[in-house]
Amino acid sequence: MNAVLEFFGRGVLRVFEGVGRFFELLGMTLRGLVVPPWAPVATARQVVRVGVDSVPVVLLTALFTGGVLALQTFKGFQRFHAEGYIGSVVALSMLRELGPVLTGLMVTGRAGSAMAAELGSMRVTEQIDALVSLATDPVQYLFVPRVLASIIVVPMLVVLADAIGILGGYLVAVGYLGANPVIYMNNTFQYLSMEDMTSGLIKAAAFGFLLSLVGCQCGYDTTGGAEGVGLSTTKAVVMGSLAILIADFFLTKVLF
Amino acid sequence: MLSGLDLTVAKGESLVLVGQSGIGKSVLLKHVIGLLKPDSGTIEIDGEDLWKASPRDRDRLRRKFGMSFQExxxxxxxxxxxxxxxxxxxxxxxxxxxxxxxxxxxxxxxxxxxxxxxxxxxxxxxxxxxxxxxxxxxxxPEILLFDEPTTGLDPITTDVVVKVIEEMRSRLKPSAITITHDLKVAFSIADRVGLLSGGKILVDMTPKEFEHSKDPRVAAFVTGDSELAPPEAEPERRGAQKPVEAHV
Known part of the structure; x- marks a missing residue:
C-alpha cells in the first residue's frame, strides 16, 4: 500500500515540479524580454532558423491541407447542392483554425525540436555552465532571442500558409472538381472579415511563444548524455504540440 | 556529495585538489563559482557571500573568475x-x-x-x-579554476598544458584552484595539495609533504596501490550533512 502511495505521490510531485519550473522559466524569459541587454543579431539569426528555414515545409503542408479541404467539402456539400461555398469554407477554415494550428505544429516539429536539441547539447557539454561562469544569464542569452523570433515569425508563416492553403483549395476545386473560378474566388473572400485574420495572427503569436519556450525549456533542463538530448527533443515536440492544441481551444473560446 | 568541507585559498595561491574519480571534485569547483548552491554553508569571494549577493552582484563576483572546463x-x-x-x-x-x-x-x-x-x-x-x-x-580574472585540465591527454600534450598553466600563473598571478587526479600535474603547479575524500578535504599540505606523507590515505593515492587504500568514507546522508564553507 505504501509503495503505491509513494508511486502516486512521486508522480504528483513531479507534475508540480514541472509546472513550477515552467512558470519559473516563463518569468525569467518575460523579464529577459523587457530588461536589456537585448541581442538583435542573435534574434535575427533565429528569425532565419525558425522562420525562413520553415517556409518550404509550412507551404507544402498548407497547399495539401487546402486541397484536401476542398475535396472533403465538395463531397459533403454536394449532398445539398452547396458546392459554391467551398471557397468560403476553405478560406475560413484556413484563416481561423488550420493555418495557425498546422503552422504551429510544423514549426514545433522543425524548430522547437531543434531548440531542444541545441540547448540540450549545450547543457551536456557544459556550454551552459560556461555561460554562467562568464557572468552571462543563460535564459536571457539563449531563450529570449528564440522566443522573440518565434513570436515575430510564426504569424508571418501563418499569413503565407493561409494564402497557399486558399490557393490549394482553388487548384483542387477549379482544376479538378470543375468549379467556376470567378464564383469560387468571389465566394472565397465574400464572407471573410478582418477579425478572422487578426484572431488567427494572435493565435499564431501565442503558439510561437509556447513552442519556443517549451523547446528551450526541454533543452535547458536536459540531464544525461546523448540519450538525454534525444529524450528532450522528443519531449519538446510532444509537449509543444499539446500546448498548442490546448491553448488553441482556450484562445478560440476567448477570441470568438 | 560534499559535507563539512572547509576550503580557503589565499590571494595568489595555487591549491590543487586530488581525489578518486566520482568523489565530487568537479562538484566542489561548481560550488565555488556558483553553478551549484550548497544546501547549507557559505561561499565567500573576497569576503562577500556569493549566495547572499543579488543576481547582479553575483555576476560581478563571477567576473573575478576564469573557469576552464574538463572538455x-x-x-x-x-x-x-x-x-x-x-x-x-x-x-x-x-x-x-x-x-x-x-x-x-x-x-x-x-x-x-x-x-x-x-x-x-x-x-x-x-x-x-x-x-x-x-x-x-x-x-x-583574479581567480582561476581548472577542472581536470589534463585528463585524457597524452603525456606530451599534458606537459604543454602544464607549462601553459605555469606561464599563466607567473604572468597573471591569480589565485587558482585545480582539480585533477594526475599527481605529476598537481606537484608541478601547486603551492598546496589537498586530498578530497568522503565529501571533505582530508589533508592539506605542500606538494613535497604530500609526496612523502606517511598518511595511509595519501600514501595509497601517491603509490596508486588500491590494497593500501583504506575503505572510502561515505559522505553523510542527506539531512545529516554538514555545511560547506569555501573562502577565496
Missing amino acids: GALFDSMSVGENIAFPLTRHTKKSKKEIADRVAECLELVRLPGIEDKRPSELSGGMRRRVGFARAIALQ
Missing part, C-alpha cells in the same frame, strides 16, 4: 576567436580592434597563435583545453 566547453556555434572575445564583448566597452588584439594575446599565451578563425570541432582535445584557458583569462 573546454567551447561554444560550438562560434569560432575560436569569437569564443575568446565573448566575455570581452559582453562585459567591456573595448573596440573591435582592442578585442582582436586581446584575443591574439590570449592565444599567444596558450601557445596557439593565429587560430582565431578555426571552429572548435577542428581542434584536438589539448587545443580545446588551451582555447578554454584563453577564454577564461580574457578578462584577466
Whole structure:
C-alpha cells in the first residue's frame, strides 16, 4: 500500500515540479524580454532558423491541407447542392483554425525540436555552465532571442500558409472538381472579415511563444548524455504540440 | 556529495585538489563559482557571500573568475576567436580592434597563435583545453579554476598544458584552484595539495609533504596501490550533512 502511495505521490510531485519550473522559466524569459541587454543579431539569426528555414515545409503542408479541404467539402456539400461555398469554407477554415494550428505544429516539429536539441547539447557539454561562469544569464542569452523570433515569425508563416492553403483549395476545386473560378474566388473572400485574420495572427503569436519556450525549456533542463538530448527533443515536440492544441481551444473560446 | 568541507585559498595561491574519480571534485569547483548552491554553508569571494549577493552582484563576483572546463566547453556555434572575445564583448566597452588584439594575446599565451578563425570541432582535445584557458583569462580574472585540465591527454600534450598553466600563473598571478587526479600535474603547479575524500578535504599540505606523507590515505593515492587504500568514507546522508564553507 505504501509503495503505491509513494508511486502516486512521486508522480504528483513531479507534475508540480514541472509546472513550477515552467512558470519559473516563463518569468525569467518575460523579464529577459523587457530588461536589456537585448541581442538583435542573435534574434535575427533565429528569425532565419525558425522562420525562413520553415517556409518550404509550412507551404507544402498548407497547399495539401487546402486541397484536401476542398475535396472533403465538395463531397459533403454536394449532398445539398452547396458546392459554391467551398471557397468560403476553405478560406475560413484556413484563416481561423488550420493555418495557425498546422503552422504551429510544423514549426514545433522543425524548430522547437531543434531548440531542444541545441540547448540540450549545450547543457551536456557544459556550454551552459560556461555561460554562467562568464557572468552571462543563460535564459536571457539563449531563450529570449528564440522566443522573440518565434513570436515575430510564426504569424508571418501563418499569413503565407493561409494564402497557399486558399490557393490549394482553388487548384483542387477549379482544376479538378470543375468549379467556376470567378464564383469560387468571389465566394472565397465574400464572407471573410478582418477579425478572422487578426484572431488567427494572435493565435499564431501565442503558439510561437509556447513552442519556443517549451523547446528551450526541454533543452535547458536536459540531464544525461546523448540519450538525454534525444529524450528532450522528443519531449519538446510532444509537449509543444499539446500546448498548442490546448491553448488553441482556450484562445478560440476567448477570441470568438 | 560534499559535507563539512572547509576550503580557503589565499590571494595568489595555487591549491590543487586530488581525489578518486566520482568523489565530487568537479562538484566542489561548481560550488565555488556558483553553478551549484550548497544546501547549507557559505561561499565567500573576497569576503562577500556569493549566495547572499543579488543576481547582479553575483555576476560581478563571477567576473573575478576564469573557469576552464574538463572538455573546454567551447561554444560550438562560434569560432575560436569569437569564443575568446565573448566575455570581452559582453562585459567591456573595448573596440573591435582592442578585442582582436586581446584575443591574439590570449592565444599567444596558450601557445596557439593565429587560430582565431578555426571552429572548435577542428581542434584536438589539448587545443580545446588551451582555447578554454584563453577564454577564461580574457578578462584577466583574479581567480582561476581548472577542472581536470589534463585528463585524457597524452603525456606530451599534458606537459604543454602544464607549462601553459605555469606561464599563466607567473604572468597573471591569480589565485587558482585545480582539480585533477594526475599527481605529476598537481606537484608541478601547486603551492598546496589537498586530498578530497568522503565529501571533505582530508589533508592539506605542500606538494613535497604530500609526496612523502606517511598518511595511509595519501600514501595509497601517491603509490596508486588500491590494497593500501583504506575503505572510502561515505559522505553523510542527506539531512545529516554538514555545511560547506569555501573562502577565496
